[in-house]
Amino acid sequence: MxxxxxxxxxxxxxxxxxxxxxxxxxxxxxxxxxxxxxxxxxxxxxxxxxxxxxxxxxxxxxxxxxxxxxxPDENPTVAVLWDASRSMETRDVPGDGSAGGSLRTRSEAIMSLTDPAAWSELESKMRVVVTPIAQAEAGHGTNLHDALALLPRKFQNLLGVVLISDGDWNEGSPPVLAASKLRLKEIPVFTVPIGSSTRLPDVEVLSLDAPTFGIAGKSVRVP
Structure with missing residues (x-):
């Protein structure tokens, strides 16, 4: 230094x-x-x-x-985090940008941003690290908080964070807490939201009547 x-x-x-x-x-x-x-x-x-x-x-x-x-002797680091959770497989992003066009998955929509070549213009001034977060693993949910909170430990000269995600999380603390701590350290977090602005409908099973018997190898009809 x-x-x-x-x-x-x-x-x-x-x-x-x-x-x-x-x-x-x-x-x-x-x-x-x-x-x-x-x-x-x-x-x-x-x-x-x-x-x-x-x-x-x-x-x-x-x-x-x-x-x-x-x-510092080395260039500052910009961390580009892209969401690789299962929710990114939701197909609700218009393919041509219009509401009536064919739909793409959220992961397909951000594919160009996950390529390190997309950030090549910044390489002359800073180090750009493109990495996936919240990868689908058995027994684990989507934890955006820890992915953000651990960044200052991984990169000592962290200049900023770009978060590409649909914002869905079901594990850990709220991501806004980690973003607030980064802001206090003068590390801004820039978000790239992806997905439909309209919440998708959910289906809830209220009651279920299972038959009293079934035959092996045969389908069972549940009324």
Whole structure:
């Protein structure tokens, strides 16, 4: 990591002029006072101390700041997370952008964004990491919270996050909590929502009457 150090003054032209006038007036008065004392060394030392105090006050009046800037040796990282959960197989995205066209699955709609070549323009300034999240695994649901919360540990120089998802989650804490923590660390989260804006209808089985017997190898009709 490279470090750059510098001293900066935040004074305005007005404060600089006032500071110069203050130092000049003090210098004249100190010389006059020393001359009246017959140029005695003790009085000269006292006037030098007075000049030093005035110069110190003038410096503080112009708001000096010592700045240390640490620049990492490697480019910052942008994490592109794309949802690979089962809900992305829902076919509700118009193929040609119109409501009456053929429908594509959500995963098909984001396929171009999951290709690292789609982010090649950013490679010259930053490191782009494209990775799937919430992959379908037996016994596991969709956990968007942990996928976001663990990013600062994986990438020390994380600049931002792009989340491509339908927003469905059924495991872990709400994703907004992880996004809020990232925001407090000055790591913005940019979302690319995918899927229909209209919620799909759900089917609920309210009652079921199963037959009392069945025949092996034969279909059973459930009324």
């Amino acid at each position: 490279n470090a750059a150090r510098s001293l900066m003054f935040l004074g305005t032209p007005t404060t600089i002029v006032l500071s110069v006038l203050l130092i000049a007036v003090t210098a004249v008065l100190s010389y006059v006072s020393w001359r009246r004392s017959g140029f005695r060394p003790a009085f000269g030392a006292l006037e030098l101390l007075r000049m030093g105090i005035v110069i110190f006050v003038a410096i503080l009046f112009n708001q000096p700041e010592w700045i240390e800037e640490y620049r």
